[in-house]
Amino acid sequence: MRKIIHIDMDCFYAAVEVKFRPELKGKPLGIGGPPNTRSVLCTASYEARKFGVRSAMPSSQAVRLCPQLVLIPPHFDLYKAESRKVREILERFTNKIEPLSLDEAYLDVTDCEQFGGSATLIAQEIRRLIFTELKLTASAGVAPNKFLAKIASDWKKPNGQFVVRPQDVEGFVKDLPVEKIFGVGKVTAQKMHDLGLRTCGDIQKYTVLELSHWFGSRAAELYDFSRGIDHREVITEWERKSLTVEETYNKDLPTLQDCLKTLPSLYEDFVRRMDRGQYHDRIKGLVIKLKFFDFKQTTHEEVIHDLPTLQDFERLLEKAWNRRAVPVRLVGLGVRLGTQKKSSSESDSSQLKFAI
Numbered sequence: 120m121r122k123i124i125h126i127d128m129d130c131f132y133a134a135v136e137v138k139f140r141p142e143l144k145g146k147p148l149g150i151g152g153p154p155n156t157r158s159v160l161c162t163a164s165y166e167a168r169k170f171g172v173r174s175a176m177p178s179s180q181a182v183r184l185c186p187q188l189v190l191i192p193p194h195f196d197l198y199k200a201e202s203r204k205v206r207e208i209l210e211r212f213t214n215k216i217e218p219l220s221l222d223e224a225y226l227d228v229t230d231c232e233q234f235g236g237s238a239t240l241i242a243q244e245i246r247r248l249i250f251t252e253l254k255l256t257a258s259a260g261v262a263p264n265k266f267l268a269k270i271a272s273d274w275k276k277p278n279g280q281f282v283v284r285p286q287d288v289e290g291f292v293k294d295l296p297v298e299k300i301f302g303v304g305k306v307t308a309q310k311m312h313d314l315g316l317r318t319c320g321d322i323q324k325y326t327v328l329e330l331s332h333w334f335g336s337r338a339a340e341l342y343d344f345s346r347g348i349d350h351r352e353v354i355t356e357w358e359r360k361s362l363t364v365e366e367t368y369n370k371d372l373p374t375l376q377d378c379l380k381t382l383p384s385l386y387e388d389f390v391r392r393m394d395r396g397q398y399h400d401r402i403k404g405l406v407i408k409l410k411f412f413d414f415k416q417t418t419h420e421e422v423i424h425d426l427p428t429l430q431d432f433e434r435l436l437e438k439a440w441n442r443r444a445v446p447v448r449l450v451g452l453g454v455r456l457g458t459q460k461k462s463s464s465e466s467d468s469s470q471l472k473f474a475i
Contacts, residue, residue: 120229120263120285121227121229121263121264122227122228122229122231122236122238122261122263123225123226123227123228123238123261123262123263123264123265123267123268123353124225124226124228124238124241124242124245124259124260124261124268125223125224125225125226125259125260125262125265125268125269125271125272126205126209126223126224126225126226126242126245126246126257126258126259126272127222127223127257127258127259127260127269127272127273127276128205128222128223128249128255128256128257129165129255129256129257129258129276129277129278130162130163130164130165130277131162131198131201131202131221131222131255132150132161132162132193132198132222133148133149133150133162133163133164134164134255134256135194135197135198135201135255136148136150136191136194137164138201138253138254138255139197143189143191145166146164146166146187146189147163147164147166147167147169147170147172147185147187147188147189148163148164148166148167148188148189148191149162149163149164149167149172149178149181149185149188149189149190149191150162150163150190150191150192150193151178151181151190151191151192151193152178152190152192153178153190154178154179154181154182154190155179155369156178156369157177157367157368157369157448158177158178159175159176159177159178160172160173160174160175160176160177160178160181161174161193162174163176163181165277167181167185167188170184170185170188171184171185172184172185172188178190198221198222199221201253201255202221202222204252204253205249205253205255205257206218206224208245208248208249208252208253209224209226209245211248212226212228212231212233212241212244212245213226213227213228213230213231214355215227215228215229215230215353215355216353216355217353217354217355217357218357223272225265225268225269225353226245226353227352227353228241238261238282239261239280239282242259242261242280243259243280245257245259246258246259246278246280250278256277256278257278258272258273258275258276258277258278258279258280259271259272259279259280259281260272260273260274260280260281260282260283261280261281261282261283262282262283262288263283263285263288264347264348264349264350264351265349265351265353266300266301266344266347266349266351267283267288267291267292267347267349268283269301270283270295270299271283283347288347289346289347291347292319292320292345292346292347293318293319293320293323294318294319294320295318295319296317296318297311297312297316297317297318297319297321297322299319300319300341300344300345301344301349302337302340303341307334310333314333319344319345319346319347320345322341322342322345323345323346325342326342327339327342330342358458358459359396359398359456360455360456361406361453361454361455361456362389362392362393362396362398362453362454362456363389363406363408363451363452363453363454364385364388364389364392364451364452364453365385365408365449365450365451365452365453366381366385366449366450366451367410367448367449368381368447368448368449368450371412371446371447371448372446372447372448372450373446375436375437375440375444377447378409378436378440378447378450379433379436379437381450382429382432382433382436382450382452383429385450385451385452386429386432386452389452389453390426393426393454398454398456399426401456401457401458401459402423402424402425402426402427402454402455402456402457403422403423403424403454403455403456403457404420404421404422404423404454404455405420405421405423405427405431405432405435405452405453405454405455406418406419406420406435406451406452406453406454406455407419407420407432407435407436407438407439407450407451407452408439408449408450408451408452408453409436409439409440409447409449409450409451410447410448410449411443411445411446411447411448412445412446412447412448413445414448415443416449417439417442417443418439419435419436419438419439419442420455421435423454427454432452435452436450436452
């Protein structure tokens, strides 16, 4: 039986801003660009959420909902630095850490001997250290697997902790909405509702074979998750499969020439990130992405094994543009990456998301 902790920092970006700018405490904050642009919020403080403001919401809509909203441009270098400090605290308890983003991670503390091996006490101590050392708060979920731990961490947010004991799993999952199941988005949830499936308990009434008629290859996964079963291990190594840079523009780019003019700055950022990550020997293909004014998008890819030139991307962009030849709101470029080759003496250099 595994002991899994899911640590989720509370409103991380906003909390970091308040940490370094105490005068912002208690004010509704949104991390994002100006409302007169196409910017969306990275996150919103709890004070802002009371007005219906949430992450991924356009800044313009957020300001309409909360006129007193304080908009702050994101400072990712600062967030990454604080994330590294959180990571250092987690590593005092285990090296089995799976980062999901800058502000959340799974920990497998099954073999941890601190606090008598109690995952509950370990999670409490982690949260205490984050608060006393970093002046930030975190919520935690403790459970026998990743699926349940992630749900539990959201149960008593902010600055809370919830434990799902093995003997409580059956009762805990029965009334969970299907939307809580890992990988169930709006489309799948609506399909489930149409079938009369609204809770995990509803799914439990059906066999894998019966579920497969509706959900195909996902049937076995849904069967297990609805019963609180999750065999996924905490993954301690993460290997990048692609590297792309993109930008959404305040005004649509009406012509091919306008799109081509955006490439030099994107390419400069791309090369800088390639050099920093030392991915050159893993390039397998290059890709251009265009999102049009109506939010439809297209990508065009070609096989390549060397660092692509600016001219390579210009050629690819022209091919992608010619598919529709309509105004563009987003341009992206990048490469697909193959598997990293390591010698036996080479130390792990995987880029872990929790602290880049």
